[in-house]
Amino acid sequence: MKNVILLTIDALRKDVLGCYGNKSGLTPFIDSLQNKCIRFTKGQTSGPYTQASFPAILTSSYYLEYGKPKGLSPQRTLISEPLKQAGVVTAAFHSNPYICGFLGWDRGWDVFYDSMEDEVEPRIPYIRGNIIKTKANNWLSSHTKDREYKPFFLWLHYMDIHEPYMPEKKYVDMVGSSITISQDEMYDMFQNVLLKRDVSDPGKVALLKKLYDIHVREVDTYVQEFFDTLEKLGILKDSVIIITNDHGDEFNEHGGLSHDDKMYSELIDMPLLIYDPNQDKGEICDTLVSNVDIPPTIVHLFGLKPVEGFEGHSLLPIGGYPEKGCFGEAIDQHSQRGGDIERDVYFYRERDLKVIYRANLDTWEMYDLKEDPKELNNIINTSPEAEELKSKLKPRVRRWLKE
């Protein structure tokens, strides 16, 4: 196998994908890939928003590893670095300011496009998926022009699902939605409902979710267009493609909107597909896995030796993956002080049990995800396994102060 491609989709909830049981038909293309995919059913992201999650996805390390985060610590190894060193050509195209070059995420890439120099629409401050695809297409065409091109690692990140939730009419029509509100009204919803985290009107929350779903349909078409590009260039057959999110999004499941410092399933459940052109019947993996496992998997796919400092394990070969718990952490990003490390929250999951700890409040929660998938029934005081899970999470709490 020659190339590895990582497609990350910002704010994509696992439960909107048809291949994970959604019946609304929002992701027909991704669903159609299933016979060539390994589908992980118990993936967990290691953070509920971009900054908390991407250290895992691209550096196989946890968000608060080095205390208060200020840009990408030089102590972390970006997946691009060992790959480039090994002669793999590395390219990235995205438009999320939290992972831009200014913050240090451009290390080790041969090509790194973060859109920060480009003009964007004032209300939708990112480059759309079709442009990301065009940029990737241009690069791929020139890189693979030569039959003997060097293997590459390509990472694309789609922002389109991320608020302000203002889908274009053609995607509204595509899902056959009856929504008729104007772009101005959508923007007004963003400013006055979503930004205010106002969940008092269930009708408005439901409308936001509908707009969100339309964007999911939109991104599915971008993924399809990208696959078409690979097919046209004749490189689809030589590429393993990992599709995942960075976190989900909340629509009042736990009293909020968007993606704040919470550790419930609507934010933490991770869709994870590994598309392998040589597969012909899909495979399903029910092991608990984390997005810290993504970089070691990429390293494995290129046949390189494991990278020192990566905290995850290669997901492949499936039989070799160790049974382990999943961990995640975040801080309050909306406090007056901005990114308040003293308002920190952690989760640890084993099998179907999850504990959540808020350090500043010293409060524990525990949920049995099998019995109570909506995480509404806190069993921390009644579960016989509570102490064991707590003891496994505790050493992680504010560990940067202990060193």
Place this chain on the structure above:
Amino acid sequence: MTEQDKVKRCAELVEKSKAVVREVFKQFALDELAITWTGGKDSTTTLWIIRQVCQEDKIKLPKVMTIDEFDSFEEIHDFINKYTKEWNLDIEWCRNDDVIKAAGGKLNATVKVKDLNERNQAELKRISFEEEAFPFEAESYVGNHLMKTVMFSEFIERHGIKGIFQGLRRDEQPARVQDEYFEHKEAAHLIPGHTRIKPILHFTERDIWDNIMVNKIPYCILYKQGYRSLGAKTTSAIAVADVPAWEQDLEHTTERAGRRQDKEQMMDRLRKLGYM
């Protein structure tokens, strides 16, 4: 690299740029063209190369525009004035006097949006700035937009400019690796459509200095004091004090480390996404 190799390499780099410039003169009428000049090393190199082509091909040099962002170095003004005269340039200084007036001519003063003229207010609306006031800093997001972007758009509108030369380099930022010599910008609200032309795209920072030395191209004295990248006065920092830019470790350190604009751009995007 031996001195001889350096001279040869510079000649090749310049030839490549000249080919781009000659292509421009084929595609655009002279009065539809302009050159942006900041007095910095890259735009000065660009101007020098265009001037060479004009002299060799006996073409009149297109008009030059320079932006005075108010928070600017005297040394750069002196440099621009000196070579405007020496090179006999048709230059236009662009300055957003309306903003300066609203700030009472003082940096960091609070500018009330209602004190601005209609055009500046419309521009703020265009970038979704909805607050009532902002501090007057040239390289804050709002300041940068009003003092630079707006002046740029107005200039191309005023003169019906179709093609504008810029001194951008590919190695300046990883985001530019895919840039092309010609970049067409579609017309948008308050911005006329135009083509940005980047003849020195293939130069590295090291090439710029090698070429400046080999061809004895003038440069602003601030580079000698250790500045590597020049922007607004209060936001540009000396990279290494008293070590001229061309003697610094250009290959292993960042050129833009002293500049604030990148941070502002990022913060603005985050704000619009609903963070902060």
